[in-house]
Amino acid sequence: MEGIPRNHEIFEPLDFLAEMTQHIPDRGEHQIRYYGHYSNKSRGVRQKAPRAALVPTPVVPLTQQQLRLRFTWAALIKLVYEVDPLKCPKCGGVMKIVSFIEDDSVIERILRHCNLWKDLPSRGPPVTKPPPEPEEPALDYGFFDRECA
Numbered sequence: 001m002e003g004i005p006r007n008h009e010i011f012e013p014l015d016f017l018a019e020m021t022q023h024i025p026d027r028g029e030h031q032i033r034y035y036g037h038y039s040n041k042s043r044g045v046r047q048k049a050p051r052a053a054l055v056p057t058p059v060v061p062l063t064q065q066q067l068r069l070r071f072t073w074a075a076l077i078k079l080v081y082e083v084d085p086l087k088c089p090k091c092g093g094v095m096k097i098v099s100f101i102e103d104d105s106v107i108e109r110i111l112r113h114c115n116l117w118k119d120l121p122s123r124g125p126p127v128t129k130p131p132p133e134p135e136e137p138a139l140d141y142g143f144f145d146r147e148c149a
Contacts, residue, residue: 074086
C-alpha cells in the first residue's frame with residue numbers, strides 16, 4: 001500500500017486548524033481568483049488547442065433582442081438630456097449609426113468645420129499658498145523667579 005498515492009490526509013485536530021488557518025488572508029489582503037476565460041483550466045485548454053481553432057469566427061447577425069439592448073444607451077441619453085440622439089434634427093427621421101469617431105484630431109476637424117470648436121485657454125496647476133513658517137517658541141523666563149507654594 002506504500003506505493004499508492006493518497007488523495008487525503010489525516011490530521012490531529014490542532015494540526016488541522018494550523019493547516020487551515022494558513023489559507024485565511026490577513027486583514028485587508030485580497031485573494032485573487034480567476035474564473036472563466038482567465039482560469040488556469042481555460043488557459044491550459046487554449047494552449048493545447050490547435051492554433052487554427054483560435055481564429056475568430058465570422059460575426060453572426062444580431063437578434064431583435066440584441067438590437068433592442070444596443071439602443072438602451074439612446075434611451076438613457078433621451079432621459080438625461082431630453083433629446084432623442086437617433087432623431088434627425090432637420091427632418092425628424094430616424095438616424096442610423098454608421099461609425100463611432102474616437103480619434104481626437106478627427107473630432108476637432110469636424111467641430112472646426114461646423115464652427116462648433118471652442119479653444120479653451122490652457123491652465124497651469126493651481127496656485128497654492130506656501131505653508132506658514134513655524135513660530136519660534138516664546139520662552140517664559142519668569143518661571144524661574146516664581147516662588148513655590
